[in-house]
Amino acid sequence: MKSQLLGALLLILSIPSLHAQTLELSGKIQDKLSKEALVGVIVINQKDSKYTITDSEGNYSISVDQNDMIEFKYLGYLSTTMKASSIKSVISLSQDDYVLNQVVVSASRDAQKREEAPIAITSIGRTMLEETKAQSLDQVINKVPGVLMADLGSEQHMMAIRQPISTKSLFLYLEDGLPIRPTGIFNHNALNEMNMAVAQNIEVIRGPASALYGSEAIGGAINLITKTPSLVPTAQVQLRGDSYGYRRVDVTVEGTSKNGKFGASIGGYAAKRENGYLDHSDFDKTIVTAVLQYKVNESLVLKSNTTYMKYYSDMGSSLDSTSFYDRDFTSLHNFTKREIKLWRSTFTADKTWSENSKTVAKAFFRTNTLGQIPSYRIKNDWGNPSVAKGEVNESAFQSYGAVIQHNQKIPSLKTTIRVGASVDYSPTTFWANYIDVQRDENGRYVGYTSTDSVLTDYQTNLLNTGLYAQVEVNPIDRLFITAGVRSDHFKYDYTNNLGEEAFSGAPNSVNYFNAITPRVGATYTMLNGLGFYSNYSVGFMPPQVSELYRGVKVPTLEPSYYNNFEVGTWYTLPSGFGYVEGAYYNMSGKNEIVSVLQEDGSYENQNAGSTNHQGVEMALHFKPVSQLFVRVGGTYAEHTFEEFNTGKEDFSGNTMANAPNWIANMELTFKPRFLKGFRTSLEFQKVSVYYMDNQNTKKYDGYHVFNLRFGYQFKGLDTWFNIMNLTDELYATRVSKSSWGENYNLGAPRTFQLGIGYTISKNK
Incomplete structure (x- = not known):
């Protein structure tokens, strides 16, 4: 009897201890590098497969026992598993750049x-x-x-x-x-x-x-997506420089209030180069971006993004073939330049009406001023070899506009409908004055004198309105069909401030352009990770302001259209080894704008060309072991003129200039387990031979470049050492040929880059 009572007592006493092992696990999940909240992370208890998902602030809560193993999974990130009792309040996940379905x-x-x-x-x-x-x-x-x-x-x-x-x-x-x-x-x-x-x-x-x-x-x-403010107070400073006079400092400070409602960040960099590898190539850039985010409630988030930049660069000349191959990197110019001042602001309201309904509205303002003494506008006076003509010019614009898009899911039809509208009103100005340029006995352009001769002075009020709609249907499992169309309307209201006798004497005019561009496509993914897609899409380009109004009359020009057919595939390798993907495209361009020789010897822009572009693109991301990453990417393409007649020359059937068949980029990255935080990679860039001119008279042999990088990260400290152009290859990033000769844009010689950075945040 005593033993039975003792057993019952022990059982009663053990109940509290059993309950003590159960806890309510809660916390936040963030991106390891940006400290941005991750929304939709799956938090799984491996014992019973029960799970929860992080909310809009990266928060989660789940009932577990202390010894349970908890897994955190998120698309595009490395999964991690930890014992419940050892999980901290903030979990950081690392991005996985070797997965496909991000x-x-x-x-x-x-x-x-x-x-x-x-x-x-x-x-x-x-x-x-x-x-x-x-x-x-x-x-x-x-x-x-x-x-x-x-x-x-x-x-x-x-x-x-x-x-x-x-x-x-x-x-x-x-x-x-x-x-x-x-x-x-x-x-x-x-x-x-x-x-x-x-x-x-x-x-x-x-x-x-x-x-x-x-x-x-x-x-x-190309869409650069700005970081949102980090979940925790974070500050980062990076200092870097290279062996050719480049210096740069990056600073970022960000954080979110404790209640998760208000977030702010400010970040940017100041970069400068002096006495670089190429003569007359100094530059100076300062750019800063401020982001403010306020969560009004669970369904409404407001955000503002503002960027300011001040930029200056010398504008040296390209090299002729003799200077290039003799490694004489002296510029023919010592005063040409480019300066930019800009301000961009965007205000965004993100409203979630329900689980299936969401609206995003953006209002924006832009102001941008670009002033130049362009080297490419300097022309010799053949009657007097000691002088030349050039110009100083300035283009500027202000923009006022908005974009609104509504996304509506219809679960019963497995359909998502996206509709949107945009408006952009941009008053623009452009002026240019002649300058008299002096040359020395070596043919260098060494100075200039301003003149009262006005070359161009006009303003154009640009108005672009657009409506678009896109429907995405999932009729059966793993099949997605997308169809969309956009209608654009343009108004160019041009006012010339000069008389008809001026070089740019085009009369005041108003030009209208309209375009309807459709897109349709489908994707299908099989259970074994093999997927396919196909699409048909149309691109268009109205004439540029400079193509219409920089002359003595306004030419009649139509937008250029491009029809693109494309098929592609991907395959996710088993056991997380990586993926392979490929695409084939065939794109035809119509009404391309070319400069056509007239009977009086002048040139006029006309819709006179059509082209064909087709190619195959391939990529392989392979991770045979956790310490080794292999990335291989490249394309084989052909770009040809179907019809291109300038009135003086017929290029129909020719290969387009500056169109290499092969472009490849490969990289091998090693992150050894025995030295945590260390990384090294060897990158290879290949550009094949291509024609320098549309006449197909001469080719450039192309180039290949190796880049070697080392880095080490320990807690908040990050250091790196890069050797760019490891073999000191002499190469040009672009080579062209004209009646004036060959022009080589010099690629950087072997360059040593060194940097150090430190990040401090609340949870470090």
Whole structure:
């Protein structure tokens, strides 16, 4: 009897201890690098498979026992499992840049799985951005298969995405889904107006995206997505420099209030180069971005994003063939320059009406002034070899606009409908004055004198309105069908401030352009991880302001259209080893604008060309063991003139200039387990031979470059050492040929980059 009573007593006493093992586990989950709250993370108790999902602030709560193993899973991030009793209040997850089915936003202006988007799109994640330690955006964007961003120095560039290396308005540059410049005044250097220091990730769309974003999204679109304020107070400082006079400091400070309602961040960098590898190539850039976010309630979030930039760069000349191959990097110019001042502000209201209904509205303001003494405008006076003519010019714009999009899910029909509208009103001005340029006995342009001779002086009020709609249907499991269409309307209201006798004496005029651009596509993913997609899309480009009004009359020009057919596939390798993907595209351009010789010897812009662009793009991300990462990407493409007659020469059937067949980028990354925090990578960039001119008379042999990177991260400390162009290859990022000769844009010689950074945050 006594033993029975003792057993009952022990059982009663044990009950509280058993209950003591059960706890309510709660906390926040954030991105390890950005400290951004992660919404939708699955928190699973492996014992009974019960789970919960993090809310809009990254919070979760789940009942567990102390010894349970808890797994945290999120698409695009490395999963992690921990014992319940050892889990801290804030969990940090690391991005996995070697998975395919990450979440993307640029394909629909809203978050969706990559496998649901019938489009060639690549997301460059925060991990890749941080580990590359890029001094300019080309050093990360060139990792995307089928993309070549040609570095022109001082963060200036040309682009090639399903097009030859070009300065034409064939590419759209976005910040958080909004174009950073209005249609009609494209600048091929526009990515130097971005703030790399605050990039959460960069998404690259290959192929036309006009059905969603409008004009100029033809070869592709690049969308830099800004970081949202971190969950915890965080500050980061990075110092870097290289062996050719480059110096830069990055600073970011951010955080969110304890109640999770208010978040703020400010970040940017100041960069300068003096006495670089190329003569007359100094530059100075300061850019800062401030983000404010306020959560009014569970369904309404307000956000503002403001960027200011001041930029100056020398504008040295390209090299002729003799100077290039003799490694004589002396510039013919010593006073040409480019200066930019800009301000961009965006206010966003994100309203969730219900689980299936959401509206996002953005209002924006932009002001941008670009002043130049351009080297490419200097022309010799053949009657007097000691003088030349040039110009000083300034283009400026202000923009006022808005974009609103509503997303409506209809679960019973397995359908999502997205409808939107946009308006952009941008008054623009442009003026240019002649200058008299002096030359020395060596043919260098050494000085100039201002004149009273006005070359150009006009203003153009640009108005672009657009309506678009997109429907996404999931009729059966793993099949997604997308169809969309956009209607755009443009008004160019041009006023010339000069008389008819001026070089730019085009009369006052109003021009209208309209376009309807459709898109349709489908994706299907099999159970074994093999997926397919196909799409048809149309891109269009209205004439640029400079193509219409920089002359003695206004030519009659129509928008250029591009029809793109595309098929693609991907396969997720078993056991998390990585993935492989590929795409084939065929794009035809109609009504391309070319400069046509007239009977009086002058040139006039006309719709006189048609082209064909086709190619295959491939990518392999392979992770055979946890310490080793292999990335292989490349494209084989052909760019030809179907019809191109200038009136003096017929290029029909020729290969387009600056159109390499092969572009490849490969990288091997090693992160040894025995030295936690250490990383090293070897990158290989290959650009094949291409014609320098449309006449197909001469070729450039192309180039290959190796880049070697080392880095070490210990808690908040991060150090790195990069050797760019490891073998000191002599190469040009672009070579062209004209009646004046050959022009080589010099690629950087072997460069040593060194940097150190420190991040401090509440949970470190």
